[in-house]
Amino acid sequence: MENKKAQPQKNKTPKKKRLSKKARRRRRVRIAIVTLPIVIVVLAAVALIGSAVLFRVExxxxxxxxxxxxxxxxxxxxxxxxxxxxxxxxxxxxxxxxxxxxxxxxxxxxxxxxxxxxxxxxxAKVLYGVCVDGTWALTDTKYKVIELLDSEPENVSLKIKLPKAKTFEPGSVIAFEVKDGEESPLDTYKNLLTEAEKTSLKGKITGADVSNPAALTLTYDGRITIKLGAFADIPAKLKLAAGAVEKEDRIDSTEYGTLDATITDKAYFRPEAKKSETPSAEQTTAEISPEQAVE
Known part of the structure; x- marks a missing residue:
């Protein structure tokens, strides 16, 4: 039997399969997705390090x-x-x-x-005098406490009396604990002032007391305390009060006293002496109806 010499076989190198255009595009996208976040992180790190080194407060x-x-x-x-x-x-x-x-x-x-x-x-240029639960303080127009006081301030544009507050300290805005559905005393004051500004009382309100929501009061021109009771029917009460203080034949422009406008039918004015004067025995309570207030 004749032995045939085995012929050495040549190693055949497999030909690389050429990628299609779509495949090459997908490959580039995958590479970009992987490398882009790394590049961003590196650049951010360089920026942070650079800012820390270059931009120092001098x-x-x-x-x-x-x-x-x-x-x-x-x-x-x-x-x-x-x-x-x-x-x-x-x-x-x-x-x-x-x-x-x-x-x-x-x-x-x-x-x-x-x-x-x-x-x-x-x-702060415009200052309010605010009394919270018996303690007076100066505040700015945003009701941030500026300074606690030992007594009632004199030279302020407004004096406001409020009930006990949750936050009442220098550097902080006055804050209250309010239950759901209830109104903050500060909001009550703001709403009361807004309604008063719709009448001829506008620009003449120098004080307010909202420490008791059932016994609201305003101070007019630093000399007349206007009692308003609860907030109900407040527009009518304020209209009655405004008409009373506007007519000098009802209340003189120099008189001091208390105007009771807690009901909408009639207002009652009781004159009072100035703090520096002795009360007069002849002072009496005057009754003012809505019709008289607007005559």
Missing amino acids: GFSLSGEGRYDGDEIVSASGIDIGDCLMWINLNKAEDRITKKLPYIETVTIKRKLPHTVSIEYKQ
Whole structure:
């Protein structure tokens, strides 16, 4: 038997299969999906590191006037020399200033690249005297407590009496615990003032007492206490009161006293002496009807 020599077989290299255009496109998309987040993370890290190194606080620019000096304002902000300018929480810094320095009503903090913090502030100019549960305080127009007082203030644009509050401390806005469906005493005051401004009492209200929702009062021109009772029928009560104080033949423009407008049928005015005067024995209560008030 004749042996045949085995012929060595040549290694055949398999030919690579050429990808179609669609397959190549899908492959590029998959690569992009994988690499793009990595690139973004790397760039973000570089940006953060760069901002931390390049943009450091080196100084402050202050604009405003009031009782506080620049060092007090900067200290209250909590921002220090050397802090990263880009990482500063501006809103929190503003809140710290208005809370720690209550006489500042508004403050705006901005970044001024590359190394400066700009602080613009305004001191409260219009002040209210607010009495909460027997304790007087000065507040700004947003009812933030500026200063607690030992006695009733004199030179304020409005005096407001309120019941016991949940929050009543310098640097914080007065707040109350209110149940669902109930109205905050501050909202009651605002609604009462809004209704009064619709009458001829507008611009002459100098005080209010909403400490008892069933016995609301307003002070007119610093000399007449207007009793209104509960908020029910308040537009009619205020209209009656406005007509009474507007007519000088009903109530003289210099008289002091109390006007009872707790009912809509009639108002009763009882004259009183000024605090500096001795009460007169001849003072009597005057009855004023709605018709008389608008004559």
